[in-house]
Amino acid sequence: MVMKDKTTLEELINSFANLEEEKTLNLVKELLKTQDPMVIIEACRKATTIIGEKFERGEYFLSELVFAGEIFKKVMELVLPRLKKRAKPIGTIVLGTVQGDIHDIGKNIFKVFAEASGFKVIDLGVDVPPEKFVEAVKKYNPDIVGLSGLLTLAFESMKKTVEALKHAGLRENVKVIIGGGRVNENVKEYVGADAWADNASKGVRLCKELLGIK
């Protein structure tokens, strides 16, 4: 790799982490002329990790995560058509907002950040009944099941979903993480999940930890 490209990659990581949309996209376009698309994706991953850290430190807020997700989507629009073969995902997540709840802002941000970190995400949408999760686990054989929900009634649905996975003999095959603005350790225990996250960034970090990925 030539020196100039290396500096440009550093610049890309910084501009993305600072949420400079235009600059980031221009740098991606420039790098695509000479670089393997995978190198660019790798740089963007580094940037999203920095963004996640800034969020957990309280420097960034949801407004910044949403914008970062949007920039990442645009980067991928530029990069994906140039990608000859996709890299092997670091893990697969079946994701959905649980039955009775239709909130999806948190779930969608989590999805973008999980994908940016290298996960393959199968998004089942909102108001997903337990049996749909069971079906999806059978079909996609994921490493992780992500149950999202904002309302307190979602806790009951999360619990039912975990029970349905147990009943189908699938619980041992997957890790279950619950996410939402009001989940906490108590809810995790109640639901029978393996981890909980009240923001997208923490969620992705915990997913990596659950799979032993540094």
Add this chain to the structure above:
Amino acid sequence: MVVRSPEELAKERLERIIRAIELKEPDRVPIGGLSGEIILSYGGITWYDLCFELTDKTKEAVVKFVRDFPSDFPPLISAPYGLEGFILALAFADFPDFSNSIRFLIGPVHDIIKDKWTRWPGRELGVNYHPQFLGGEFMKPEEYKNLIVNPVEFVHQKILPRACPGLGKPGTPQWNGAWIRVGMTLQRVSQFQMELLLEMSKLGYPVFPITSAYAPADIIGDFLRHPTGALLDIRRYPDDFKAACEALVDPILKVATAIPPTPPLSLFFIPLHLNEMLSPKLYNEFYWPYLKEVIVSLVSKGYKGFVFFEGDHTPHLDTILELPKGWGIAYFEKTDIRRAKEVLEGHSCVMGGIPVSLLVSGTPRKIEEYVKKLLEEVKPGGGIILAPDIGAGIPRETPVENIKALINAVEKYGRY
């Protein structure tokens, strides 16, 4: 124990709230916000009943709860249950005789206008599910300029037809007929609500006017661009976003002042939504200045504020100090009430502090201990109203003895 008449009781409770707002010590710390799904399980009705069935059964369920679990503040949940619908009031901002009465979107109106903002039990959701506000994107970023020129007309002509398929196109028979049906429905609803109000006042609940206002940026996030769209617009079209917020202030004030302030107490209610999602920098530039304009204007007209600071408002707490002292009630959700009281001491009345998770999974003893300890810290100096920390209220699986324990503990440790 002296038995007080409903009138005496109502007077006592109202006095308690007013003194808390005025940052004085009342006879004891008021308690409010006792409502939520628990009303359904306790009264044996479904979410569908609470949203659609304007029957004696529904009324009795609500009355049974507020009779058995008395508090100082009239319950925020009512029948029929309402979701965010301020956009409808905005569309009729020039009709003060009814603009405020369509501020909440209710199930029977949803049936007519078929709006895409909300989902309802027994309709899009199961009968036992909480009605939910979904929002959506009903305006393109290029249209900010039209919104800015005339928000009321733009909402009426462009947004309502897009978001409410049941209305059809403006001026068509379907459109006219749908609004007549909405009017008839509201009449039926208001009669039901009057009956409910009468029952409440028989139980000694204070009756005072509560009007509605809104944070201008939340109109954009909730009804026009979806919160995600609004957050992106702040980055991409910052000037348009600010100009739109500024343009929305006047119509919001028109709706709010449609109910005139009457002494001794008239509240305006504002639930905040984008607040928690914004960094202080963005909050201070795109959200707060316009919300502040709304609050300050209404306070100067004689209303007191009742603002629900959704989520964790800790990063923005200091900005509240920019409001006039004694402006009203700051109801906090995830913000630590002790921290809020500390920052806002002698300036704003704070409300909240009772974790819903404690009510659901605690024991009466734990709750008593918690309330005792909390009150030791936040009671001195007044300006505090205790309430559950989730606006959506008390979950259905909450043991009723825990709610009793909460009420008793406030009575026991809340006296001045």
